[in-house]
Amino acid sequence: MRLLNDLSRAMDTGDGMRTIGISEAEGPCALAIDVGSSSVRCLLYDRSGDQIAESEVQLAYTQRMTPGGGSESDPGELLDLVTRCIDGVAENTAFKNAPIAAVGMTSFWHGLMGIDRKGEPCTPVYMWSDKRSGDDALALANEVDVREVHQRTGCRVHSSYWPAKIRWLRRTQPETLARVQTWASVTDYLHQEFFGPLATSISMASGTGLLNGRTLDWDAGMLDALDLDPEQLPEIRDRSLAYEGLDEPFATRWPALANIPWFPAIGDGAAANVGAGCVGDDRIAMTIGTSAAMRLIVAEGDDRQPPSVLPHRVWRYRLDRDHQVLGGALSNGGNVTGWFASHLAQGDFEELTSAAARVEPDGHGLTVLPLLAGERSPSWHENATGTISGLRLSTTVGDLFRATLEATAYRMAAIYDDLRLLAAPDHEIHANGAAVLASPLWLQIIADTLDHQLDAVDAEAEASARGAALCALESLGVLSSLRDIDHEVSVSYFPEPDAHARYLAARDRQSALEAAISTISLDH
Known part of the structure; x- marks a missing residue:
């Protein structure tokens, strides 16, 4: 078979990242919450980045595809999945015996949702793959200096990002737009539900197309192009500035997590690099x-x-x-x-x-x-x-x-x-x-x-979840540098x-x- 010839140049180089029992775990540990584009998962890692066996709970969901290229998720469903995943992890023996010191979160970049004056979702989550704003991206590209926008924000003028989606909503759903108090990512919304204030991380903001990469604040030029007030966007904080003190009913629901640091979400791509x-x-x-x-x-x-x-x-x-x-x-x-x-x-x-x-x-x-x-x-x-x-x-x-x-x-x-x-x-x-x-x-x-x-890397290793946990531990001072993280390889080609x-x-x-x-x- 050709397959054997193709793979003859591949070499097994090791056992990859480890999954260990709770008795082998070296504390402190971190709980990782990974909100993906098709599932939500929670799992535990020790200070070495080893996944703790039988600590993972994963729940799948399906995006809603609409005519014209729409791709949406329900923010309420995602909140429910996250809470159920944490419930599931909290019931297992590993969770009850692990010295959990922090929570790290990661999620897909570019997703956009609107939150109304009551703090409730008033739109679905428009995913990066939602292409309905394609014409609006092309129109916007004719109104701004696309090369300068790319240099300032790091993002192209494209339907993947927030500017085109906000413009599309203004054109096609003005009544929906009028209800939006704040634009946010789904993890911004989750942090609001768990802790109260609405804020985003530098990492999540960097994938919107609205962050100025030089000032690390919302880009004035793009806000002007969209007629958008900066008050309609979340406060930006770095990933090391943790949330603490879970709101009810979650503090009672998860007492082991109620008073430990929850660090702001980072983009899944950044987390995957760290985890790998x-x-x-x-x-x-x-x-x-x-x-x-x-x-x-x-x-x-x-x-x-x-x-x-x-x-x-x-x-x-x-x-x-x-x-x-x-x-x-x-x-x-x-x-x-x-x-x-x-x-x-x-x-x-x-x-x-x-x-x-x-x-x-x-x-x-x-x-x-x-x-x-x-x-x-x-x-x-x-x-x-x-x-x-x-x-x-x-x-x-x-x-x-x-x-x-x-x-x-x-x-x-x-x-x-x-x-x-x-x-x-x-x-x-x-x-x-x-x-x-x-x-x-x-x-x-x-x-x-x-x-x-x-x-x-090891096929069993969840790089994004691992990266979120390791970033949380690094922010605690448990790890001296993200560069020092092991990057074991299972096979080389x-x-x-x-x-x-x-x-x-x-x-x-x-x-x-x-x-x-x-x-x-x-x-x-």
């Missing part, structure tokens, strides 16, 4: 879950400074006041491979992977734009759709699936082309995320495409020169296809 041990310019994190991203965390004040001018295809978010998160994100990752599995193999991912592994690198004659969920990085086309060129009667399911895996790797390589210039010359790349860690074939394809060794050469030619074909159809499919 990727803090510093010598470690790039690559995550493929539902979507995909490559990120580099650079500390201000290090010998190698963050760039003064942000490359065109790179965004800049924040972990905190002192750490920039540089990178790019694809809207298409595991969602695309899942779509192919459900439509071509009745959900049998292993069958598809085996078929794809029998195909030589770029041996299918296909050129794919895997843009089923639209596009963010690298080209930021608002109305992108998927395209497959080169179909023949002889094309097989394995051809289609391998071409799609490769095509996604090419999009990732476009991000890496810029990001590698900002990283240390001898940098490592660490892979995490459920979708890619489930596919050794995909990991090898990416290593070959990037022409760089790819180190996969090494690039093969012949495959890399084939993929370079295939990337050129993909770029040519994108250019050829851009005026037809991507911008109309």
Whole structure:
């Protein structure tokens, strides 16, 4: 089988991150709350970042998809899921015996919701993948200096971010807009429910498209462009400034958590880097879950400074006041491979992977734009759709699936082309995320495409949740530096020169296809 040949260059390098029993845990411990785009989970970590066995509770939910590209979540449902997850963890033996000293939280970046004068949600959570504001993003881009906005805020003018969504709501739902007292992320709302005041972290604010990355305050230029008052946005605080003293009924419900620090939420991408041990310019994190991203965390004040001018295809978010998160994100990752599995193999991912592994690198004659969920990085086309060129009667399911895996790797390589210039010359790349860690074939394809060794973390390690817990412990002073966090690797994948050469030619074909159809499919 081709799969064995593809994976012969992979090397097992260790046992990965550990899951330990409560008797082995080294205190103090932290509870991590991870509000994801398809589930909520809570779990415990000790001071070494080891997950405590049988401490995890995970509850799934489904976003509501609407005509025209809408993608929404119910803030009340998310609050209920978080409280039920904490209830579940609080009932287990590990929780009752662990010396819990802090709570850390992480959540998806870019989600927007409105809160009324009574402190109640008056909109759903509009997810980053909600594309209904695409036309408003294009209109806004014609009214502002998009290059200067990118340099100031670190974000492109795009439907993923708050400005386009707020403009869309003003145009299409003025009655809803009139009810909004404050715009917030879902974790801002959760902190309000648990503690009273409404505030956001520098990290969560950095993913809105409204934070000035130079002043770390709301950007006056974008507020003016939206006719938005800064009083309509939450107070900004750094991640080290904790909340304490749970409000009722939660203080009675969780007495062990009532009077310990709860630290402000950080963006899931930043948390994933921390959890994967990727803090510093010598470690790039690559995550493929539902979507995909490559990120580099650079500390201000290090010998190698963050760039003064942000490359065109790179965004800049924040972990905190002192750490920039540089990178790019694809809207298409595991969602695309899942779509192919459900439509071509009745959900049998292993069958598809085996078929794809029998195909030589770029041996299918296909050129794919895997843009089923639209596009963010690298080209930021608002109305992108998927395209497959080169179909023949002889094309097989394995051809289609391998071409799609490769095509996604090419999009990732476009991000890496810029990001590698900002990283240390001898940098490592660490892979995490459920979708890619489930596919050794995909990991090898990416290593070959990037022409760089790819180190996969333990598939059982929840990088974002781990990162939230470790950030909380670092803020307590338990950890001296986030750079010191272990970044154990389970398997390494090494690039093969012949495959890399084939993929370079295939990337050129993909770029040519994108250019050829851009005026037809991507911008109309």
